[in-house]
Amino acid sequence: MATAPPLEFLPPRLDGRVLAVGRLVLPLWLRWRCRIDTVEVDGMASLVEAMRSFQARESRLLLAFRHPSLDDPLSMAQLLWVELAQAGRQQGLRFDPAPTGQFLFDRGIPLWAGAAMGWLFTHLGGASIQRSKLDLPALRTARRLLLEGPHPFALAPEGATNGHNELLSPLEPGTAQLAFWTAADLAAAGRRERMDLLPIGLQYSYIEPIWGAIEALLCRLEEGAGLSPDPGHDRAPTQLLERLVRLGERMLEQMEAFYRDKVHLCLPDGEAPLAETASPPFGPRLQRLMDLALRRVELSFGLHPSGSLTDRCRRLEQAGWDRLYPAPPANAAPLSPLAQGLADRLAAETEAQLWHMRVVESFVAVSGSYVRERPSQERFADTLLLLWDTQCRIQGQTANQRPRLGRLRARISIDAPIVVDERMVDYRRDRRQAVQALTEELALRLQRLIVPSTLG
The missing domain is CATH 3.40.1130.10 (Glycerol-3-phosphate (1)-acyltransferase)
Structure with missing residues (x-):
């Protein structure tokens, strides 16, 4: 780039x-x-x-x-x-x-x-x-x-x-x-x-009721996360909630493993399964993972972590834009081929770093309590579409064409x-x-x- x-x-x-x-x-x-x-x-x-x-x-x-x-x-x-x-x-x-x-x-x-x-x-x-x-x-x-x-x-x-x-x-x-x-x-x-x-x-x-569309999207997301979909005639919110919890847990586990084993962030080795705890750890675990992912990008951009995760995402986006769309110094001479090559390399690495920030932007709004507190079809749809955005970002696809349920x-x-x-x-x-x-x-x-x- x-x-x-x-x-x-x-x-x-x-x-x-x-x-x-x-x-x-x-x-x-x-x-x-x-x-x-x-x-x-x-x-x-x-x-x-x-x-x-x-x-x-x-x-x-x-x-x-x-x-x-x-x-x-x-x-x-x-x-x-x-x-x-x-x-x-x-x-x-x-x-x-x-x-x-x-x-x-x-x-x-x-x-x-x-x-x-x-x-x-x-x-x-x-x-x-x-x-x-x-x-x-x-x-x-x-x-x-x-x-x-x-x-x-x-x-x-x-x-x-x-x-x-x-x-x-x-x-x-x-x-x-x-x-x-x-x-x-x-x-x-x-x-x-x-x-x-x-x-x-x-x-x-x-x-109109959209429980069938909710289950179909849940199946697609389960397949995307490597889970065996468990569709059935019982579309009760309690059953769908169990599957939604399992999906969120699986996606979080895979992201934790990626950042721990491939990116080498310092994550604890394990957590109790989400469904077996009285106080679900999904929210705190997600916040911790997102914090560490942003710290990695902030370190590469020379920024100090400050503010909410959303504030940090926006600051990183701006820092990335400053690299990708730099304002040339006044009266600057044209770059030599070598300098231009280094600038292009910096742009490519910046875009790669911003990928982490964009995944955080998609996943950070997901919580372990939004649907649990009120398992309506609207709240199911909100959460599943956010998870769809996250899977699209991780797979390098555009999230512009969201499913319409x-x-x-x-x-x-x-x-x-x-x-x-x-x-x-x-x-x-x-x-x-x-x-x-x-x-x-x-x-x-x-x-x-x-x-x-x-x-x-």
Whole structure:
């Protein structure tokens, strides 16, 4: 693998023609590609009023949405382009311009999904951001759009998908910080608009029972892990849970053996079997293995372990990008063939090291308790798809084409807005504490919007 030019910032290039085509294609794409048949919205009155206030120049609006799935951008588009527009018409409101949102997207998406996806996102009003560094062009753009943009701005405060419909990842402070910056910018400009932060929950459930599809995917994953599938007529959650536990245990054992015997990480020789312990060791064992795998990559990159596993993955990703897409020194002479060869070798070794990080990203969200606590078909599906992602990564395959286990219902829940201006006194007194408090309030609001899946 050879080094490549630096990753440039992708600015928003909102194009009304692309937006118009998107509005036409979206309903078909949701049903055909995402298999989302229905979108149910709870709390639409809150969004209608927030949009009315925004377009009347009474407020600026930041939409903070949960991010459990790669389908979330499409669900948010359906909410703004279709559901909100219809709800407005029913109340005699004509939104002008037609509702849409501008947003930030991970700069890595065009790398794994293709340059066409980056083009589409920017022409729908998005701007790229490199999440693990101070990306000043992205932050300046977001701040400008929040203050002056013709549309609301949307962010996922979790920062990335976690694959769990019923678990909220720790929120990043950037959403709260942007909201405070905008409130301060409005005050500094002498403008009277308030700054509204609107929590939006996203969640997916299956319209029909999918236990047969769950068992079929479980069989595929068992075969992938070298287990003999044990399909049967009994698809009771208790039986499937035993097989899921066995699969997770087998995958963990094989990964432990790989890192202990082939990569030579210092792992203990053995653990009690998962199913025979009162307190399942799967979670702690997985966390320990992921920690050691990341330490190996951090050592090769010259980084010190710090923060959560997710934080460390993002920092490693950024360090890898800095190697793979290096910024050339000013007035640098062209590299000699020998120097170029060494640079290409470094790029190849970097990509190999990032493989470990990507496996951790896929496997780290798996826990030994998520399904056990509530053995619903949605939680089974969440966990099996994460294990499918992990097996794909380990086998060097792309995880872009996930299995679709059944027709889905998207549930969008909208809370009342958080008025950021009411917290500005606290922000001026102690900015860090105010950002933390707003982040905690947003997390509490988003957590309350999660509806437990039904059993049976």
